[in-house]
Amino acid sequence: MKNKIALYDRIASQYVLSQKRFYRGRQDEATRTIFSLAKNLKGKKLLDVGCGNGDQLALACKKGAEVYGIDISPKMIGEAKRSHSFLNNLSVQDLNKLRFNNNSFDIVISRFALQHLDNVEKGLGEIWRVLKPGGTAVFLVGHPFMQFLIKKHKTSYFTKNIVSVPLYGNKVTVSEPAHTMSEYLTPWLFSHFKIVHFEEGPRHAKSEVKSLDRFPLYFVLELRKNRA
């Protein structure tokens, strides 16, 4: 766990700067997709897990949500506070062990964070726990197919290893455990959530991973927490 904190603490300012320069104020397709699914935010209590520099939280706030953000990296939370001083509910937390009560949120979103977990189902379990019955989770993660192609094509798709992903024109590199689709779409997930939407992308935008515009960089799932 210390390594994960250290990774983003080490690259926080470079990550934020590279992202800003790459998008130059344009909204990226991943973010647009998240907000096309997490809609009608007015008055909703929303949590972003692995919120990074808080850009998605700022957007959700403008759309009328009461927003909360957590990230395991104190430096990333520092970047979020610096970038968006109006965000009050930011805290350093591990998404494997959230310090929120059961059934607290209407919506949980996450952009490119869950793939950093060794055990994805554990993180999804926490998201499920803090969501209200009937609540919505929208999470977007690095596509296992992308991980396989760029990082582990010399080994089996099923081999669990750490892969290094160069982002934003090779300006910053992050390492993350490789996952399979089956690690996300587990029997547990099917019994605790209804899958409302699945999408792979980006379809139109320039990929964040240099020269890899021909296959999906991410997938996104919209889930509804079962009521019973």
Ligand SMILES: C[S@@+](CC[C@H](N)C(=O)[O-])C[C@H]1O[C@@H](n2cnc3c(N)ncnc32)[C@H](O)[C@@H]1O
């Ligand atoms: C690729 S960045 C994405 C940040 C932001 N969501 C965005 O889209 O720009 C991944 C983020 O997940 C955070 N993260 C990784 N493991 C985490 C964990 N176990 N709990 C909470 N945050 C975590 C990292 O610190 C980092 O800020």
